[in-house]
Amino acid sequence: xxxxxxxxxxxxxxxxxxxxxxxxxxxxxxxxxxxxxxxxxxxxxxxxxxxxxxxxxxxxxxxxxxxxxxxxxxxxxxxxxxxxxxxxxxxxxxxxxxxxxxxxxxxxxxxxxxxxxxxxxxxxxxxxxxxxxxxxxxxxxxxxxxxxxxxxxxxxxxxxxxxxxxxxxxxxxxxxxx
Amino acid sequence: xxxxxxxxxxxxxxxxxxxxxxxxxxxxxxxxxxxxxxxxxxxxxxxxxxxxxxxxxxxxxxxxxxxxxxxxxxxxxxxxxxxxxxxxxxxxxxxxxxxxxxxxxxxxxxxxxxxxxxxxxxxxxxxxxxxxxxxxxxxxxxxxxxxxxxxxxxxxxxxxxxxxxxxx
Numbered sequence: 001x002x003x004x005x006x007x008x009x010x011x012x013x014x015x016x017x018x019x020x021x022x023x024x025x026x027x028x029x030x031x032x033x034x035x036x037x038x039x040x041x042x043x044x045x046x047x048x049x050x051x052x053x054x055x056x057x058x059x060x061x062x063x064x065x066x067x068x069x070x071x072x073x074x075x076x077x078x079x080x081x082x083x084x085x086x087x088x089x090x091x092x093x094x095x096x097x098x099x100x101x102x103x104x105x106x107x108x109x110x111x112x113x114x115x116x117x118x119x120x121x122x123x124x125x126x127x128x129x130x131x132x133x134x135x136x137x138x139x140x141x142x143x144x145x146x147x148x149x150x151x152x153x154x155x156x157x158x159x160x161x162x163x164x165x166x167x168x169x170x171x172x173x174x175x176x177x178x
Numbered sequence: 179x180x181x182x183x184x185x186x187x188x189x190x191x192x193x194x195x196x197x198x199x200x201x202x203x204x205x206x207x208x209x210x211x212x213x214x215x216x217x218x219x220x221x222x223x224x225x226x227x228x229x230x231x232x233x234x235x236x237x238x239x240x241x242x243x244x245x246x247x248x249x250x251x252x253x254x255x256x257x258x259x260x261x262x263x264x265x266x267x268x269x270x271x272x273x274x275x276x277x278x279x280x281x282x283x284x285x286x287x288x289x290x291x292x293x294x295x296x297x298x299x300x301x302x303x304x305x306x307x308x309x310x311x312x313x314x315x316x317x318x319x320x321x322x323x324x325x326x327x328x329x330x331x332x333x334x335x336x337x338x339x340x341x342x343x344x345x346x
Contacts, residue, residue, distance in 0.1 A: 010323065013323055017320065017321065017322070020320075068274065120302070127301070127302055128299035128300060128301055128302070129299050131299070131300065131301070131302030132299050132300070134302070135275075136274065136275050139274040139275065140274060143274060150270075150272050150273060150274050151244075151269060151270035151272060151273040151274075151279060152273060152274050153273050153274075153275075153276060153279050153290050153292050153318065154320075155290060155292075155318040155320045155326065156273075156275055156276050156290070156292045156294065156316065156318060156326075157274060157275045158323070159316075159318075159323075159324070159326055160275055162323065162324070163298065163299075164299075167299075
């Protein structure tokens with residue numbers, strides 16, 4: 001049995017592009033009768049084109065927001081997996097920055113913001129790039145916790161996370177990526 | 179430090195964080211609208227120099243509502259290039275990780291123009307507010323990773339249009 005791999009930000013990007021194409025193909029699918037969902041079929045069949053344009057735009061906006069939340073989840077998952085790997089008692093000492101990263105481990109849940117802040121404290125070379133990542137997660141929290149509404153742009157966020165990952169991997173040779 | 183002191187310190191740090199990160203939203207909106215004006219001017223000048231007649235370039239006023247900027251109007255453009263039309267629609271200024279978004283729509287598809295910080299990674303201690311920073315326009319075709327590019331010249335504009343116009 002093949003174990004499922006953890007989604008990383010590159011897979012989040014592929015999923016975003018593929019499903020966006022899927023949404024655009026929905027109109028054709030309705031016309032050709034190949035849509036499986038009866039509620040969507042009922043909603044869209046015989047819909048005037050102007051109404052379809054609005055519907056499509058609304059769906060794309062929803063898609064964008066959920067895709068961004070998934071992107072952040074993939075990024076956070078990777079950082080947390082690295083953190084768990086790095087603090088393992090038996091072999092942790094062989095990892096870079098083991099003791100500096102470990103110091104915040106108290107056995108209870110640590111927020112992603114705290115993990116990133118700890119990394120910034122552990123390696124001065126990462127302060128700018130991880131400072132950027134910290135800012136992104138704080139803005140994500142504003143969206144996810146309903147502090148205030150923000151718009152999103154998936155590709156721009158992915159690009160930033162990818163640049164930060166490059167810097168992080170270039171600085172910490174055993175960083176497990178996200 | 180006892181538990182009460184730790185608790186108080188944590189809450190005070192949070193309050194300081196909120197105060198330090200508070201934004202002058204009026205100035206932010208001013209900067210966004212001014213940056214949009216610069217974009218529209220770049221587009222208008224580039225299209226006219228490329229042979230598009232002024233009457234083929236229309237200004238459209240869009241009503242935008244953002245929680246921190248309230249309701250405001252922003253100008254976008256509708257440009258006729260041959261038999262095809264391209265729209266530059268301002269969407270919002272408050273976007274995660276950026277300073278603004280304009281959607282560019284044509285018969286072949288849609289791409290995003292993002293107003294981003296001109297500096298890739300800033301020093302975390304740099305407290306320059308967003309409206310006093312230098313911004314740049316990035317084009318995101320959104321077809322594959324790493325396909326973004328700067329919009330700063332007629333060539334950038336031509337590259338962008340290839341994604342939204344049907345080939346002739």
